[in-house]
Amino acid sequence: MTGPFKLAPLPWADAALEPTISARTISFHYYKHHQAYVDTLNTLVEKTKFADMPLEKIVEATAKASDDKEKKIFNNAGQVWNHDFYWRSLSPAKTEPSKDLASAIARDFGSTSDLIAQLAEAGKTQFGSGWAWLVSRGGKLSVTKTANAMTPMAEGTNCLLTVDVWEHAYYLDYQNARPKYLETVLANVLNWNYASENLARESEPVRAAVK
Ligand code: MN
Numbered sequence: 001m002t003g004p005f006k007l008a009p010l011p012w013a014d015a016a017l018e019p020t021i022s023a024r025t026i027s028f029h030y031y032k033h034h035q036a037y038v039d040t041l042n043t044l045v046e047k048t049k050f051a052d053m054p055l056e057k058i059v060e061a062t063a064k065a066s067d068d069k070e071k072k073i074f075n076n077a078g079q080v081w082n083h084d085f086y087w088r089s090l091s092p093a094k095t096e097p098s099k100d101l102a103s104a105i106a107r108d109f110g111s112t113s114d115l116i117a118q119l120a121e122a123g124k125t126q127f128g129s130g131w132a133w134l135v136s137r138g139g140k141l142s143v144t145k146t147a148n149a150m151t152p153m154a155e156g157t158n159c160l161l162t163v164d165v166w167e168h169a170y171y172l173d174y175q176n177a178r179p180k181y182l183e184t185v186l187a188n189v190l191n192w193n194y195a196s197e198n199l200a201r202e203s204e205p206v207r208a209a210v211k
Helices: 024-046 054-061 069-090 101-108 112-125 178-188 192-200
Strands: 130-137 140-149 158-162
Touching: 024 101, 024 192, 054 069, 069 112, 069 158, 101 112, 101 140, 101 192, 112 130, 112 158, 112 178, 130 178, 158 192
Parallel strands: none
Antiparallel strands: 130 140, 130 158
């Protein structure tokens, strides 16, 4: 659980999300970008107090850092965690919300399509790089967005799903059309099983699969 960290395996084959997300996008996004965040994090934390911390603790401990090196550690630790969470938020197989998640969605959004519309809006309106999230606080669901490497997890919020809206997540497949990427991902490859599991373990929020 502590460093040096390793890139966790993808939960599906590189081409499994096609045509929504191409194997070519995965080849850069996972094998280059995500790997680089892992490698840079390992270099930055070596021989520091962060070397023996679980990834989540590093993110929490550096989220409000003013020190330049700690800011860099946060940026890379946040991106390692966020990407790990993103891959698990996507599924090539059709999934459905659990009974508990379905009733929470109906209560807090009205319907799944209203929730998806809010996620799309959050992703579209995130100016520059960042993330759109479905989160739960004390069982109440909401949609939020974060910039760059920030994650709701850093402030103890239970994350259920995320969509990466950095350009590297969609540019090869959708060029500048971020709304089209969001619409396609949200309609076709969201992992409702993962969201349901994350809601069920709210008292013990998700840990990254990265080791
Ligand atoms: Mn990314």
